[in-house]
Amino acid sequence: MKILPSNITVSPKEDFFRIDTENTSYVIGIEDGLYLGHFYYGPSISDDSLSYRRKFSPWMTPTKNKRELAIFMDGFSFEYPGWGRGDTREGALKAVFKDGTERVDLIYQGYEITSGKAPVPGLPSTFDTEGEVETLRIDLKDPDTGLAVALYYSAFAECDVIARRVEVVNGGSSDVVLQRVLSASMDMPGRDRQGRAFELMTFHGTWAREFTREIRPIGFGRTGVTSINGKTGNRTQSFLGIVSPGITQEDGEVYGLQFLYSGNYSSMVEKVPSEDLRVSVGIHPEEFNWVLAPGETFYAPEVVLTYSASGLGKMSRNFHDLFRKHLIRGAYRDKKRPILINNWEATYFDFDTEKLLAIAKQAKECGVEMLVVDDGWFGKRNDDNTSLGDWTVNEEKLPGGLSGLSEKLKEMGMKLGVWFEPEMVSPDSDLYRAHPDWAISIPGRDITLSRNQLVLDVSRKDVRDYLISAISAILNSADISYVKWDMNRHMADLYSADLPAERQGELLHRYVLGLYDLQERLLTSFPHILLENCSSGGARFDPGMLYYSPQIWTSDDTDAYERIRIQEGAATLYPLSSLGAHVSICPNHVTGRTVPIRTRGHVALAGTFGYELDITQLSKEDHEEMKKQTALFHKYNDLVRNGDYYRIASFRDNGFFDCYGVVSKDKSEMLMTFIHVMNRPCNQDRFICLKGLDEKKRYRVTWAEDPEDQPEVVVEAYGSTLMNAGIIFPCLSGDFRSVLYYISEI
Ligand code: GLA
DSSP states (O other): EEEEESSEOOOTOEEEEEEEEESEEEEEETTTEEEEEEEEEHHHEOOOGGGGGOOGGGGSTTTTTTGGHHHHHHHHHHOOBBBSSSSOOSEEEEEEESSOOBBBOEEEEEEEEEEEEOTTTTTTOOOOSOOOOOEEEEEOOTTTTTEEEEEEEEGGGGEEEEEEEEEEESSSSSSSSEEEEEEEEEOOSSSSSSSSSEEEEEOOTTOOOOOEEEEEESSSSEEEEEESSSSOSBOOOOEEEOOOOOOOOSBOOOEEEEEEEOOEEEEEEEEEEESSEEEEEEEOOOOOOOEEEETTTOOOEEEEEEEEHHHHHHHHHHHHHHHHOOOOOSSTSSSSSOEEEHHHHHHHOOHHHHHHHHHHHHHHHHHOHHHEESSOOBOSSTTTTOOOOOOOOTTTSSHHHHHHHHHHHHHHTTTTEEEEEEEOSSSOOOOOOOOOOBBSTTSSOOOOOBBBBBBTTTTSSHHHHHHHHHHHHHHTTTOEEEEEOOOOOOOOOOTTTTTTGGGGGGGHHHHHHHHHHHHHHHHHHHOOOOOEEOBBTTTTHHHHHHTTTTTOOOOSSHHHHHHHHHHHHHHHHHHGGGGEEOEEEEOOTTTTOOHHHHHHHHHHHTTTTEEESSSGGHHHHHHHHHHHHHHHHHHHHHHHHHHHEEEEEEEHHHHSSSEEEOOTTTTSSSEEEEEOOOTTTOOOOOOEOOOOOTSSSHHHESSSSTTTTOOOOEEEHHHHHHTOOEEEEEOSSSSSEEEEEEEEEE
């Protein structure tokens, strides 16, 4: 066995590759010297060759049995299936060649192991931070056409994550039209190690109702989640979870796949008669046609995979660690973010400098550090009908511009943040009047509006150059510390005035590449800016966007009761440090519900934390509560941002209380939130078993806030006691009540 100085092992015959992480192994093998097969993914194993797991008897393999080649092709566990050679399951790569043929037969060519992990040109990708990652590259080629594929695998050992990606090179002499290039495909057994049929876990939603978890049996045939609206969307997440039935936070197996991409996707599972599954993730083949000239390379976005033999909690922590350490970048990656107050729900479009300063002044007194001016500060934008694209300050509202405002804020000791919706244009704007062809629309046909706006064709360099110069002019005009980048509609009328007819099918992917280019250029020119992405709330909350912004606005639903479920869903996939969460006014503007301000604070503290309300309308008592909340943020945010997330109980499951905690990496402290969501008659104190502590350490459990009428120390006990015998939670009266506990090693 040849052990390379890495977690990638090659068998002596060089026909098997094993990629190891701390707790998992992933094995790829070559069948018959021809085809690359998927042999294993699961808990760590020690053998480097899995030839005994070959599915086909030697006499059935392609070189021995030409007679039944199609049967072989339709049953072999491909690592990256081609197209049109008898495999009737979902293919990964489909191309149309000059002669109209579509067959792609991918034959193994060779491999290479390199240290480190190169970035993917133009796309977000995970990166190595401490020289611990090595990359396996496997080359495949269709010998008849010269179409070549490179598969890349990088192991993030400590997070139990494998990052996969694909490059396609046209090695032929004429143009090839790529009709699908999926980023990952994996043929795997349909049952877990206890023989139970795997189920499919996904997230769905809509505006203000993002991140709803669904677990369903996997029926025969194809099923999954997709987006064809030009962005990730809020209807589903591209995440796929293949889970044991009855999966819990601690028990059951889970394979989790996430796609680092912000456009159309297809995340599918196919169950075939043998009960095996083919899992595939990539850019949605609908609305995708990419002309690849000879010698050109197509880069498919990255997919990250993790496996946990011990439930969903481990999967979440693996993804959190990966995203925090190997995906999110920039000045704020490891820093506490400023506590902000956003004026959207406070004023909507109806504001002026005086009103904003009145909000800022009172907010500052309560511990808020930054004012974010949301929609409405530019052009003639007094409602949502005009001016997107005209990024000049409305001096009627803000005399002296943003610089005047920022100077006044600075005097108060406050920072300034600003909202943009760069990808959009209002038909009623100077920009649209000057450049109607910059909008995505079909010449000579009716335009399809949404929120009275059109999408700018950011696949075009001239459009991007305009946007960068317009945004830069604003950011250079004042002392601005934060940008909220919004995107409030989906695509229609697909057509780019910049692309020839045969390349119109490239528009949506080029759009996403354009979006990434815009954000990269913005961050390069303004590295000090804290960027928060947003799309009508969480309609573009995906790992691709996390490469550019360390936080994303999770949902326009700021009702703390709704947020319990939304943030639970989001935290299954994304670190708490990335979840935009604010305290807003009650009755809530979306649901009309009233939740105590204390609970609203506790819920928002499990995210980036800020406010979105007209503080000048709040009572003195509410201001006092805000002061406590901002102090809590400063006290516990390092722990919340950097710690391990443990979901202890879910309101979704039990119907009346919710509980989660964050434990420091060294297990010396924990912040735990208990929310008594819905009261019941004859309610009783209840025991809750903590999670994530060190069994052998002794801890003190205290109230995280001022004790008020509660005893300071709740209990002192060993981790084993707290995690098995539990602690008693108080019987709180009323709905939507919450308490925070701080647990520290003694
Ligand atoms: C979207 C965002 C909101 C707000 C409005 C402004 O809906 O999600 O937070 O910024 O746009 O128009």
